[in-house]
Amino acid sequence: MISTSQQLLQNLLELTRENLNAVESLKNQPIENLNWKQDSKSWSALECIEHLNRYGNFYIPEITTKINTSIH
DSSP states (O other): OOOHHHHHHHHHHHHHHHHHHHHHHHTTSOHHHHHOOSSTTSOOHHHHHHHHHHHHHHHHHHHHHHHHHSOO
């Protein structure tokens, strides 16, 4: 029987694989498409990726610390 934690980890791994595949497909897009904005208030695809990377640089170490210091 699979535990809830194991299922969560499997789900996260699958989501990560899906996201990596989506990002890989962006490599084939023209830069104009990646920089396109619907209007002046929206973000381009590249701006969204930059935002996620910057926040990941903060949150991933925080999450790792919490995992490593949690009671098992």
